[in-house]
Amino acid sequence: METAAEALSQTNFSAIDWVIVICYPMISVVIGLIVRKYIVNMHDFVCAGHSLGLCLGIATMTGTELGLITVMYSAQKGFVGGFAAFHIALAAGVVTFIVGATGFLVYRLRAMKVMTIPEFYDRRFGRKTRILGGIMMAFGGILNMGLFLKVGSMFLVGITGLSAQSWALPAVMIFLLSLVLIYTCLGGMISVVIADYLQFVVLSFGLLLTTFLAIRSLGWTHIFSTIQAEMGREGFDPTVAGGEFGIEYIVWMGFLGLVSCGIWPTAVARALAAESPQTVKKQYMWVSVSFLIRFLIPYFLGLCAFVFIMTRDPQLQGLFFPTAEGVEPFDNLYAMPIFLGRILPVGIIGIISAGMIAAFMSTHDSYLLCWSSVLTQDVIAPLLGDRLSAKARILLTRVLIVVIGLYVLYWGLLYKGEDDIWDYMAVTGAIYFTGAFALLLGGLYWKRASSTGAFLALLAGSSAVFGLGPVQDLVGIKISSARVGLFSIAVTIVAMVAGSLLVPDKRRKPSESPQTT
Amino acid sequence: MIFSYYLPLLFWIYLWKALLIGALALFGGMAVWVTIGGYFDIKRLFKRISESHKAATVGRATKLSKLGGTP
Numbered sequence: 001m002e003t004a005a006e007a008l009s010q011t012n013f014s015a016i017d018w019v020i021v022i023c024y025p026m027i028s029v030v031i032g033l034i035v036r037k038y039i040v041n042m043h044d045f046v047c048a049g050h051s052l053g054l055c056l057g058i059a060t061m062t063g064t065e066l067g068l069i070t071v072m073y074s075a076q077k078g079f080v081g082g083f084a085a086f087h088i089a090l091a092a093g094v095v096t097f098i099v100g101a102t103g104f105l106v107y108r109l110r111a112m113k114v115m116t117i118p119e120f121y122d123r124r125f126g127r128k129t130r131i132l133g134g135i136m137m138a139f140g141g142i143l144n145m146g147l148f149l150k151v152g153s154m155f156l157v158g159i160t161g162l163s164a165q166s167w168a169l170p171a172v173m174i175f176l177l178s179l180v181l182i183y184t185c186l187g188g189m190i191s192v193v194i195a196d197y198l199q200f201v202v203l204s205f206g207l208l209l210t211t212f213l214a215i216r217s218l219g220w221t222h223i224f225s226t227i228q229a230e231m232g233r234e235g236f237d238p239t240v241a242g243g244e245f246g247i248e249y250i251v252w253m254g255f256l257g258l259v260s261c262g263i264w265p266t267a268v269a270r271a272l273a274a275e276s277p278q279t280v281k282k283q284y285m286w287v288s289v290s291f292l293i294r295f296l297i298p299y300f301l302g303l304c305a306f307v308f309i310m311t312r313d314p315q316l317q318g319l320f321f322p323t324a325e326g327v328e329p330f331d332n333l334y335a336m337p338i339f340l341g342r343i344l345p346v347g348i349i350g351i352i353s354a355g356m357i358a359a360f361m362s363t364h365d366s367y368l369l370c371w372s373s374v375l376t377q378d379v380i381a382p383l384l385g386d387r388l389s390a391k392a393r394i395l396l397t398r399v400l401i402v403v404i405g406l407y408v409l410y411w412g413l414l415y416k417g418e419d420d421i422w423d424y425m426a427v428t429g430a431i432y433f434t435g436a437f438a439l440l441l442g443g444l445y446w447k448r449a450s451s452t453g454a455f456l457a458l459l460a461g462s463s464a465v466f467g468l469g470p471v472q473d474l475v476g477i478k479i480s481s482a483r484v485g486l487f488s489i490a491v492t493i494v495a496m497v498a499g500s501l502l503v504p505d506k507r508r509k510p511s512e513s514p515q516t517t
Numbered sequence: 518m519i520f521s522y523y524l525p526l527l528f529w530i531y532l533w534k535a536l537l538i539g540a541l542a543l544f545g546g547m548a549v550w551v552t553i554g555g556y557f558d559i560k561r562l563f564k565r566i567s568e569s570h571k572a573a574t575v576g577r578a579t580k581l582s583k584l585g586g587t588p
Contacts, residue, residue, distance in 0.1 A: 053554070053557075053558035053561055053562070054554065054558070055550070055551045055553075055554030055555040055557070055558050056554075056555045056558035056559060056562065057558075058547075058551050058555075059551050059552075059555040062551075083529070083530075083533040084529075086533050086536060086537075089536075089540075090536060093540075193559075193562070194559060197555045197559060200548075200551065200552070200555070201548075201552050201555075204544070204548035204551075204552075205548060208541065208544070208545055208548070211541065224530060224534075228526075228530075233526055236526060236529035236530055236533065237524070237526065237529050239524075286547065289540070289543050289544055289547050290544070290547070292540050292544075293540050293541075293544040296536070296537065296540050297541075300537060
């Protein structure tokens with residue numbers, strides 16, 4: 001049988017591709033150095049001076065949300081769920097379009113001219129809520145990005161033919177992390193949006209080309225017939241009870257679609273950096289296409305990898321689906337990179353890999369900048385009575401970027417959970433976003449929402465941590481992450497309503513009310 | 518599950534085929550538009566930030582000169 005190392009080493013990746021892959025990230029570092037002169041204050045560093053036009057807004061939002069981690073976890077879902085996984089993409093696209101068309105949440109947030117969501121908490125619910133909101137957001141968010149570095153590095157290890165069992169994975173992790181840290185610390189949001197734009201260009205055309213080559217390699221009809229033969233109805237119908245998904249999971253995905261565009265801070269940061277509230281609405285309607293495609297293409301590549309393994313390479317089939325007892329299946333995260341390494345031609349494989357590195361960097365820089373600026377602006381600065389100067393804030397943000405980066409490296413090497421990556425991310429993110437949803441909904445649309453209700457809702461959001469596999473093992477329960485997530489949403493809304501009705505705020509100044517559409 | 522009884526397998530197959538083809542076509546067109554438009558947006562972004570920094574510097578200088586100091 002083909003061993004893991006031999007399977008990984010079979011690739012079309014050549015010396016030319018190595019040159020492309022090494023040169024491309026350097027361009028991003030140079031951009032970080034060039035645009036440094038434009039960073040004068042925290043406003044420029046975090047919001048790019050509120051100067052993002054429509055196309056740049058779409059490019060940077062897509063660049064941030066279409067990361068290598070997205071490609072990897074989506075490919076994993078496509079690999080195990082087949083075409084049925086497409087419902088997640090459809091939900092994301094439709095919900096994002098509705099948010100754009102109605103301006104739900106994002107329009108009012110942008111109209112208030114806040115820099116971050118916790119700043120909104122402060123203006124609507126008070127300082128204590130801002131600090132707790134910032135802590136919950138940073139905790140959930142940093143835990144959420146804990147596996148980014150490892151999973152991203154697994155792609156590069158897989159596609160380049162490096163062995164996953166030796167020095168390669170940690171070495172690639174350290175190399176990529178160093179690049180991201182240097183580059184993010186230098187430029188802040190302005191260098192982030194420029195890199196996101198470049199990444200959008202390379203990855204958009206790269207993914208379209210890869211999809212075309214995958215179809216040409218396997219055959220359009222063959223892909224559908226193999227999924228039907230191997231997975232049956234479950235490979236197409238997401239509503240099948242007892243399958244990979246089910247109705248409960250679909251409802252959870254619909255909510256996640258709303259979260260990823262309207263509540264998740266890295267996406268909302270782009271809305272808050274837009275030129276105007278009207279631009280935000282247009283931006284969201286257009287970006288709904290990207291939010292659809294960012295899942296759809298990786299799902300398709302994942303299921304193509306499944307078809308390739310099941311019909312073209314029996315040795316790989318034995319590796320990923322061992323029949324012998326006691327033999328552990330190979331990590332299915334490697335399936336898509338191995339598949340791409342086999343079908344993409346020399347040169348193209350380098351460009352695609354460079355695009356993926358760009359995707360990796362653009363996601364990391366945005367997330368690092370987001371969580372570190374939340375900790376600086378919404379936790380540390382308010383705790384110090386807002387006595388920090390603009391220069392001190394930028395310095396502190398940069399220090400936090402490095403600290404979070406080191407944590408991501410540590411967590412990537414440490415975490416041994418067996419959840420699908422997407423489900424891990426949904427649950428860790430829920431620690432923050434279930435509470436945030438209740439606060440945004442109540443704060444923007446319900447006059448009676450009080451600071452006590454907000455405080456309780458934020459605390460109730462931490463119940464989502466019980467969706468994590470290792471936590472469930474610890475307390476001895478077994479509940480699907482979708483059910484835990486939906487339960488957390490219900491608990492936070494109840495906490496918000498009950499807290500607001502039982503302990504209403506005494507008075508609020510008229511200037512603190514949010515503007516309406 | 519109720520949907521599994523009412524929606525035939527072919528419905529799902531055609532739905533996902535149409536979604537994939539439609540999304541790829543739409544995204545291809547959007548990618549071209551955003552690539553071109555984004556380039557001009559970047560130029561405008563730098564122009565606006567430079568102008569706002571210049572205006573801030575001039576504002577500070579005017580304020581200082583009124584107070585009898587030097588910028």
